[in-house]
Amino acid sequence: ATARTPYQQVRATVTAVLVETFSEVFSAADDPMVTSASRAEFGDYQCNAAMRLGKALQQKPRDVAQRLREALEPRLAGVCQVPLEVAGPGFINFRLTDEFVTATLSRMLRDPRGKLGVPAPAVKQRVVVDFSSPNIAKEMHVGHLRSTIIGDTLCRVLEFLGHRVVRLNHVGDWGTQFGMLIEYMRESAPQALQPGQALELGDLVAFYKRAKQRFDEDPAFQEAARAQVTRLQSGDEEARRAWRALCEQSRREFDRVYQLLDVRIEERGESFYNPYLSEIVRVLEERGLAQEDQGALCVFLEQFTNREGKPQPLIVRKRDGGYMYATTDLAAIRYRVQEDGAQRVLYVTDAGQATHFAQVFQVARRAGLYDPERVSLEHVPFGLVLGEDGKKFKTRSGDTVRLMDLLERAVELARADLVARIAEQPGRQEDEAYIQRAATAIGVGAVKYADLRSSRTADYRFSYEKMLSLSGNTAPYMMYVFSRVSGIARKAAGLPAEAAVEMSELMQRCASSSAQPMVLREAAEQALGRHLMRFGDVLLQLESDLMPHQLCEYLFELSQRFNQFYEQCPVVVGADADERVQQSRLALCALTGAVVQRGLDLLGIQVLPRI
Numbered sequence: 001a002t003a004r005t006p007y008q009q010v011r012a013t014v015t016a017v018l019v020e021t022f023s024e025v026f027s028a029a030d031d032p033m034v035t036s037a038s039r040a041e042f043g044d045y046q047c048n049a050a051m052r053l054g055k056a057l058q059q060k061p062r063d064v065a066q067r068l069r070e071a072l073e074p075r076l077a078g079v080c081q082v083p084l085e086v087a088g089p090g091f092i093n094f095r096l097t098d099e100f101v102t103a104t105l106s107r108m109l110r111d112p113r114g115k116l117g118v119p120a121p122a123v124k125q126r127v128v129v130d131f132s133s134p135n136i137a138k139e140m141h142v143g144h145l146r147s148t149i150i151g152d153t154l155c156r157v158l159e160f161l162g163h164r165v166v167r168l169n170h171v172g173d174w175g176t177q178f179g180m181l182i183e184y185m186r187e188s189a190p191q192a193l194q195p196g197q198a199l200e201l202g203d204l205v206a207f208y209k210r211a212k213q214r215f216d217e218d219p220a221f222q223e224a225a226r227a228q229v230t231r232l233q234s235g236d237e238e239a240r241r242a243w244r245a246l247c248e249q250s251r252r253e254f255d256r257v258y259q260l261l262d263v264r265i266e267e268r269g270e271s272f273y274n275p276y277l278s279e280i281v282r283v284l285e286e287r288g289l290a291q292e293d294q295g296a297l298c299v300f301l302e303q304f305t306n307r308e309g310k311p312q313p314l315i316v317r318k319r320d321g322g323y324m325y326a327t328t329d330l331a332a333i334r335y336r337v338q339e340d341g342a343q344r345v346l347y348v349t350d351a352g353q354a355t356h357f358a359q360v361f362q363v364a365r366r367a368g369l370y371d372p373e374r375v376s377l378e379h380v381p382f383g384l385v386l387g388e389d390g391k392k393f394k395t396r397s398g399d400t401v402r403l404m405d406l407l408e409r410a411v412e413l414a415r416a417d418l419v420a421r422i423a424e425q426p427g428r429q430e431d432e433a434y435i436q437r438a439a440t441a442i443g444v445g446a447v448k449y450a451d452l453r454s455s456r457t458a459d460y461r462f463s464y465e466k467m468l469s470l471s472g473n474t475a476p477y478m479m480y481v482f483s484r485v486s487g488i489a490r491k492a493a494g495l496p497a498e499a500a501v502e503m504s505e506l507m508q509r510c511a512s513s514s515a516q517p518m519v520l521r522e523a524a525e526q527a528l529g530r531h532l533m534r535f536g537d538v539l540l541q542l543e544s545d546l547m548p549h550q551l552c553e554y555l556f557e558l559s560q561r562f563n564q565f566y567e568q569c570p571v572v573v574g575a576d577a578d579e580r581v582q583q584s585r586l587a588l589c590a591l592t593g594a595v596v597q598r599g600l601d602l603l604g605i606q607v608l609p610r611i
């Protein structure tokens, strides 16, 4: 059993009542297929079973719908508004009662767990999220940025729901390229190989390029590089030291990016699984899955065939005895299932690796490395990052963009906007510390939001101008919405606009000061209330389909509904105002603020008191 939101509970009730009514009134068994209403004016749910039923019973669908309606109404009292609506050729529309909506909102407001009424999962899973995962001595590129941003959001959502998440950085820190790097280090910076020496290789990526060039032009160097691989693998002191130094330097650079992005991740690179690779090969051989083919050890795949229609091999050990990227992933699956107790493993990489993961998962299953009944392995693919011209993302001079440069540029631009905005507002002054903090939150937030708001599997165009715009579906806009909503809520609560009151605290005040149930009088407040109520639904959807853009869309729509509400419903009114109405409106403001803040937090974006 999975956790259900109030919205899902009612859908289940409506479905059950429909099934009952079908059999009682028409002696028919049919799946009512109750769906979410496609438009707000149709209510909250709709059902078009009367059409199918009418056909089967040779009756007019509208008549069938009318008879269903009459039988349903008494059974849905309190939950759905009556009379139910029969529309068009025989659609039945269901609309939640205001009492149900307000009771749900009150529970969100009062949730003692501080989770805004989002239900805890029936089964708390242990989820491993494998994300970011750049390669040592190579550039951490925009693909890794996407993986980092998407992966972090998935972790945040799963953690918020109550799952136990292990955030793993599967760093590319092992492989034959290290032979080349170590050999080149011996040639060009031998002092770095001495014990106790700190390594300063300068730009590691440039170092990699020079090493590669040396490797490509000199067969003797190649020979020496291969010997270094062997030395590294057999645990040779000097080779290990050189390797560690290389990893150390890369790690420092990666950590700067993680710090700026406010991303927590645990490093467990490919090298970690090195001791388990021979064991994996032994398992594959024991199960009769691995076969020698031209000196290499392979597993022949099901469903993957080459041009002649023959099964394609997945190489697990090369002719020279070296292991593959895929072999490491097999060992990682086993480790994560057996040692980490993972019930779900998510791999956040570009869509280009889809085949790799499909093959690895298949071999893991056939080798019994995991039980598909108990563990789900999911590749979470994403599209490319493109430049504004729709071509591959590059600097003006055609080089790959360094992540740190990209993020710093976004912060710089955000800062310029912010400073200009402050200058335009008479009487507004901010100190340098605030400007720096705000510019970082806006710039970094803009990059994250722009990535997350576009459908994960699609390619997306990177545009500083669009992502930093204060209008439209952007981070600065959503951050602005938060500061506006929280300002309104504070003012309505009689607090000074600048007071540092947490939204959660404000909600508690609303919850305790209004002993009476909320009222939603105007259409705009009903619409806002209904949307607020659906926060948990969006998160449960995200838990299963792993598509963060749905959350961005939800928040953007929330801001629009809030604007309509604020235009039409005065929040602060004269002394003659209905106390209950005013309390309810204040509660709607506080809840909107809290949901926006939480939603942005799940996207890794910080809110600010002023923007």
Ligand code: ARG
Residues within 6 Å of the ligand: 130, 132, 133, 134, 135, 170, 171, 172, 329, 332, 347, 349
């Ligand atoms: N290092 C790889 C890359 O840069 C990504 C690793 C993804 N995770 C994994 N378990 N294979 O493409």
